[in-house]
Amino acid sequence: MKPQSPTLKILTILSSLLFLAALAMVFLYAPLEETMNYVQKVFYFHIATAWVGMLGFMAAAVAGVVYLVRHDRKWDLLEMAAIEISLVFFLITIILGSIWARPVWNTWWTWDPRLTTAAIVELVYLACLLLRQGIDDPERRARFSAVYTLVGSLSVPIAFLSIRLFRTIHPVVIGTNTASNLGAFNMTPPMLATMFFCLFTFSVVFATLLWHRVRLEQLNVAIEERQMEIL
Amino acid sequence: MKKSLTVPAAAALEKQKQPSRVAGFLKAILAVVWKDLAAELRSRELLSAMLVFALLVILIFNFALELDLPTRRSVTSGVLWVTFAFAGTLGLNRSMAIEKDRGCLDGLLLAPVDRSAIYFGKAISNLVFMLIVEAIVLPAYSLLYNTNLINPGLIGVTILGSIGYVAVGTLLASMAVQTRTRDIMLPILLFPVAIPVLLASVKASEGFLQGLAGAEIMPWVNLLIVYDVIFIAVAFMTFDSVVEE
Numbered sequence: 001m002k003p004q005s006p007t008l009k010i011l012t013i014l015s016s017l018l019f020l021a022a023l024a025m026v027f028l029y030a031p032l033e034e035t036m037n038y039v040q041k042v043f044y045f046h047i048a049t050a051w052v053g054m055l056g057f058m059a060a061a062v063a064g065v066v067y068l069v070r071h072d073r074k075w076d077l078l079e080m081a082a083i084e085i086s087l088v089f090f091l092i093t094i095i096l097g098s099i100w101a102r103p104v105w106n107t108w109w110t111w112d113p114r115l116t117t118a119a120i121v122e123l124v125y126l127a128c129l130l131l132r133q134g135i136d137d138p139e140r141r142a143r144f145s146a147v148y149t150l151v152g153s154l155s156v157p158i159a160f161l162s163i164r165l166f167r168t169i170h171p172v173v174i175g176t177n178t179a180s181n182l183g184a185f186n187m188t189p190p191m192l193a194t195m196f197f198c199l200f201t202f203s204v205v206f207a208t209l210l211w212h213r214v215r216l217e218q219l220n221v222a223i224e225e226r227q228m229e230i231l
Numbered sequence: 232m233k234k235s236l237t238v239p240a241a242a243a244l245e246k247q248k249q250p251s252r253v254a255g256f257l258k259a260i261l262a263v264v265w266k267d268l269a270a271e272l273r274s275r276e277l278l279s280a281m282l283v284f285a286l287l288v289i290l291i292f293n294f295a296l297e298l299d300l301p302t303r304r305s306v307t308s309g310v311l312w313v314t315f316a317f318a319g320t321l322g323l324n325r326s327m328a329i330e331k332d333r334g335c336l337d338g339l340l341l342a343p344v345d346r347s348a349i350y351f352g353k354a355i356s357n358l359v360f361m362l363i364v365e366a367i368v369l370p371a372y373s374l375l376y377n378t379n380l381i382n383p384g385l386i387g388v389t390i391l392g393s394i395g396y397v398a399v400g401t402l403l404a405s406m407a408v409q410t411r412t413r414d415i416m417l418p419i420l421l422f423p424v425a426i427p428v429l430l431a432s433v434k435a436s437e438g439f440l441q442g443l444a445g446a447e448i449m450p451w452v453n454l455l456i457v458y459d460v461i462f463i464a465v466a467f468m469t470f471d472s473v474v475e476e
Contacts, residue, residue: 068472123423130419134410144406147469151399151424154461 002219008211015201015208022048022194022201030194039103044194046096048202049089055206056086057121061153064146074214076142077221079149080132081213085206087125094118124152138221259344263352267326268359277325281364285318289372303376308436311372311380312392312429315365316422319396322360324417326353327404331413336405340474350470354401361393384439388452392432395459396425402466405473428462431455 026044033040063079066072097115098108109115128148135141187195271277292310296302330336330353339349369389373380400421407416431454438448 068469120423120426127419127423130412131406131410131416134412134416136411140409143472143475144409147402147406147473148420148424150469151402151462151465154424154427154465 004215008208008215011204011208011211015205018201018204022198025194025197030191031188033191039100042096042100044198045202046093046100047195048198049096050093051199052202052206053086053090053093053121055203056082056089056210057153059210060086060149064149064153067142067146068150073138073142073221076138076146077214077217078210079142079146081210081217083125083128083145083149084213085209087122087129089206090118090122090125094122121152128152256345256348259342259348260352260355263339263349264356264359267353267356270329271356271360277322278360278363280325281318281322281360282367284321285314285364285368286371288314288317289368289375298376303378304441307372307376307378307380308433308440311368311436312433314368315361315389315393316396316425316429318364318368319357319361319393319400320418320421322364323357323397323400323404323421324407324414326357326360327401327408328413331408336474346471346474347467349474350401350405350466353405354397354466357401358393358397361397362390365389365393378440380440382439384448385436388432388435388439388455391452391455391459392428392436395428395432395455395462398459398462398466399425399428402462402470402473405470427458428455431458 022044026041030041030044032038059082060079063075063082067075067079094115097118101110102108128145131148132141132145135144289310292298292313296306296310298306298310327336330339340346342349369380369386372378400417403420403424404417407413407420410416431451435448435451435455438451
């Protein structure tokens with residue numbers, strides 16, 4: 001078995017430290033929001049997990065396209081790792097959002113375009129994982145999931161555009177708000193700093209998880225190859 | 232000297248070839264469409280199943296939603312599109328399953344034509360089946376619920392929506408039939424991806440049914456056209472890697 005590379009080890013330790021620092025910043029450094037109080041603290045991780053979900057989505061789409069062009073299996077591993085991470089982080093985003101929405105919007109869930117889009121993205125990922133499960137030939141599995149990720153990634157631009165295209169109650173934190181965006185607020189510099197620190201932390205966490213997941217899958221592939229040799 | 236002569240000659244030859252290549256491509260598409268339609272005309276398996284299924288879905292909606300006059304006004308476009316989507320999935324699945332069952336797809340792929348011609352052929356025949364079902368369901372619904380659905384705007388939206396749905400559906404169906412869980416895979420793959428098309432179709436149809444102003448309907452129609460183009464383009468580019476062996 002190939003040992004973990006030292007960079008990966010350092011990255012793992014770094015992301016845990018950054019995570020602790022981000023937590024400390026959210027609870028100790030960032031000021032309380034005037035009307036929403038402690039509930040608003042959810043926002044920092046909500047944004048950060050959504051960011052990771054988006055990163056994963058883009059990484060998966062790009063890796064899928066590169067796979068279709070190059071037919072190199074490592075891109076397939078990267079794509080699958082990105083999809084799995086993105087699936088989990090979008091789910092966390094939705095759950096955190098619900099926790100925030102309950103006191104602020106007075107409901108766990110509304111069929112707002114943004115929320116709906118997030119739910120659809122989750123379903124696309126689940127479908128993609130099911131598709132992968134249904135195919136035995138690794139080469140075909142890689143091709144199909146690359147095509148499906150490409151088709152599915154076309155539903156994400158709507159997520160970005162929806163907030164401007166449709167009338168939405170989801171607040172726009174960066175940019176302009178209208179009166180209909182319930183729960184919007186203006187950020188003070190410490191809040192902004194906390195938000196960007198969280199974004200940075202989660203980007204590092206994303207890279208670390210991605211690396212670990214790809215490595216795990218490479219080991220899986222190695223085991224499969226060994227088994228084939230023995231048989 | 233000789234070279235300068237042959238280059239324009241070769242270009243002219245290429246030019247002569249160009250239209251014939253396009254014609255060949257169209258011919259290949261037509262051949263696939265013709266094959267599907269002829270097979271359907273003889274067996275009538277697919278259309279009859281789709282039609283009966285579509286009518287059953289409407290029947291179930293009738294019980295589930297108590298389609299009285301006020302409800303009907305607000306849900307008709309939704310009921311119609313759910314019906315079309317379900318019946319469409321049935322047709323897409325079947326049309327690809329028959330290719331896979333008897334190894335017909337392999338035969339088709341052996342043909343010395345561009346693979347995308349096969350995609351377009353299958354997509355067009357699927358579209359024809361879907362449009363036939365819609366052409367029967369729309370008057371039937373109008374008759375059963377005493378609402379006039381024969382409206383040029385609604386028909387236009389129906390055609391545009393079906394194009395988008397079939398464009399991405401044909402691509403995904405050819406993937407789904409090659410998996411272990413082939414029959415249940417297609418709806419799971421297709422529905423989340425087709426949501427932009429279905430959403431835009433439902434909203435635009437609703438707009439036409441309620442007689443809204445054009446400015447309120449157009450954004451949805453535009454979204455529909457955009458997704459039609461996107462899905463056709465993506466399928467055109469990726470179909471090769473879906474059927475490649």
